[in-house]
Amino acid sequence: MALVTASLMAAEIEPPEPVHKGLYFDLDVIKQSGADLSLWSPDNEENPWEASGLLEGDIMIAKVDDLRNVIRDEDKYWPNGVVPYYIAKDHFSQEERSRIRSALKEINDSTCVVIREFQKGDEDFVKIKGNATGCWSYIGRKRGGQVVNLQAPACLRKGTVIHEFLHVLGFHHQHSSHDRDSFIDIHWENIRPGEKGYTL
Known part of the structure; x- marks a missing residue:
């Protein structure tokens, strides 16, 4: 009972505004680019993270020093494999918050990582x-807090939530790995102009 009460109390603590919250939030500009996902449905052929208009669709970077398949900068590791999180209550319904928590629980159940509710004193x-x-x-990890954006309804699928949190844990997309050509064949002619990305 005490553990449940402590968990509920921890869930009520809202962190400060994250230092790292994205480079742009001008929805009008992004909507004009066709990247808005508010009307996305499961019938759409394109994956939602591919349409976000960022590096490889869903990677927010401030500078290009992060470009490796898995980060090697230990300063960006989460201490002891613990990732505190907070779900903005005014952005999601209770059912949507439950869906996000369910996806995060799957990471906890399948890995040695601990993704837990934000607690007072958590700096990152x-x-x-x-x-x-x-x-x-x-x-x-970004010092001082960071945002993961999950625009409803497209980004609230379990696989999408897990995908974005794998980025939080330090993973880039596998197809950008320096040794990717040993494992996959890329049909460059099928890639849109300007979307070829990079190789790590």
Whole structure:
């Protein structure tokens, strides 16, 4: 009973505004670019994270020093494998918050990582928001807090939430790995102009 009460109390503590909250939040500009996902449905052929208008669709970077398949900068690791998070209550319904928590629980159940509710004293944390366009995350830990954006309804699928939190844990997309050509064949002619991305 005491553990349940402590958990509920921890869930009520809202962190400060994250230092790292994305480079742009001008929804009008992004909507004009066609990246708005507020009307997305499961019938759409394109994955929601591919349409967010960022590096490889869903990676928010401030500079290009993060470009490796898995980050090697230990300063960007989460201490002891613990990732505190907070879901912005005014951005999601109770059912949507439950869906996000269910996806995070799957990471906890399948890995040695602990993704838990924000607690007083946590200096580095993830604030899950839905008020910007698209599904996106930074790569690894950012000091002072960071945003993961999950625009409803497209970004609230379990796989999408897990995908974005793998970025939080420090993973880039596998197809950007330096050794990717040993494992996959890329049909460059099928890639839109300007979307070829980079190789790590």
